[in-house]
Each structure stands twice: as structure tokens, then as C-alpha cells.
Amino acid sequence: MAVIIDVPAFRGSISGAVAAAAERLLDNGDVDELEPVGGGARAVVTDGADRFEPWVGVVDRVFTGDCDCPADAGDDGLCAHAVAVALAAFEDGIKFAAAGVPHGDDDADEDADEPERAGLWQAVEALDQRELTELVVEQALRDPAFAARLLGRES
Structure with a gap:
């Protein structure tokens, strides 16, 4: 969702300092290869002679970022x-998922599943709210562990 x-x-x-630095990067055209990844967005950011690949998205209901830069996080x-x-x-209108996965947190096994995961994401995004709700309820009725997660209980 x-x-x-x-x-x-x-x-x-x-903060003003972080916002000003971000605006400078945007104004200079230093943000490139923007793409939706892991329910969030990733891009290549050139900052002087350095290149970074930050990811932003929603994790545990908090908008967060994951960057490989050495700077202290703002x-x-x-x-x-x-x-x-x-x-x-x-x-750019990139849609953010309610539960994103930073690009560096995937296991190797999950990387192998990425084409399948992408296909499933695309199929889910094509559903309307009612269709998605029906699928979730049907799955919860078949799978008690899934139902427990859905209801916020330990399985």
C-alpha cells in the first residue's frame, strides 16, 4: 500500500543546513539515475568528487534514509x-510503500527473488483497495501466522 x-x-x-545542501545538489544536477527501489527511492548523488547511492523510504512508520556517505546523519x-x-x-511522483526495505538490507536469497518480487509488487499495485483487502483476508483465513502478523500479534 x-x-x-x-x-x-x-x-x-x-534543518536549514541540510536543506540548503540538498537544494544545492538538486540545483547542480547532481542527483541522477533516480528509481523506485524497495518501496522507496534510490539515486546516484555526486557530491564533489564523491558518488553516493542513498535510499529513502518508510521503515517502521518513519520516513528514513540510508546513505553510504561518511557524514554524520542530519x-x-x-x-x-x-x-x-x-x-x-x-x-518525480515516485510512490512510497508503507513498509520499505533499504537497498542495502536485502539478503542474497532475496536478491535472487527480485524479479519475482517486482512482478508481485506490480500485480499488487494494479489492484484496487477492495481487491487487495479481499486477498489479504483470504490469506489470513488460510494462514494463522499471517493473520497474527496482520493483527499485530506474535505468531
Whole structure:
């Protein structure tokens, strides 16, 4: 399920220094190869002579970022590179999943399943709310562990 991000509130939550650095990266065209990944967005960000691949998305109900830069994380773990990717993704209309997976957190086995996962994501995104709800309820009735997770209980 996609989440709605309040972009003005997001911008207002970022410190002036981080926001200014992110805007500089965007204005200079240093954010490239933006793509939806893991329910969030990833891009290549060139900062001087360095290149980073930050990912942004929603994890545990918190908008967060994952960047390979050595800088201390800014607001809520978001460095300027991650904020630049977030702003570019908002502008580009990338949809964020309610539960994203940072690009560096996948196991090798999950990487092998990526084409299948992508196909399933595409199929789910094509469903309307009622169809998705019916599928989830049917699965919960067949699988008690799934039902327990759905209801927020330990299995």
C-alpha cells in the first residue's frame, strides 16, 4: 500500500543546513539515475568528487534514509544526499510503500527473488483497495501466522 507524504511538512522538518545542501545538489544536477527501489527511492548523488547511492523510504512508520556517505546523519537520519533523493522522488511522483526495505538490507536469497518480487509488487499495485483487502483476508483465513502478523500479534 502506498503512503502519502506531506512534502511541505517534510521540508519543514529538515534543518536549514541540510536543506540548503540538498537544494544545492538538486540545483547542480547532481542527483541522477533516480528509481523506485524497495518501496522507496534510490539515486546516484555526486557530491564533489564523491558518488553516493542513498535510499529513502518508510521503515517502521518513519520516513528514513540510508546513505553510504561518511557524514554524520542530519535530521532523523537523513543526510543532505538522502534529502536530495527524497525531494527528487517527490517531484518525480515516485510512490512510497508503507513498509520499505533499504537497498542495502536485502539478503542474497532475496536478491535472487527480485524479479519475482517486482512482478508481485506490480500485480499488487494494479489492484484496487477492495481487491487487495479481499486477498489479504483470504490469506489470513488460510494462514494463522499471517493473520497474527496482520493483527499485530506474535505468531
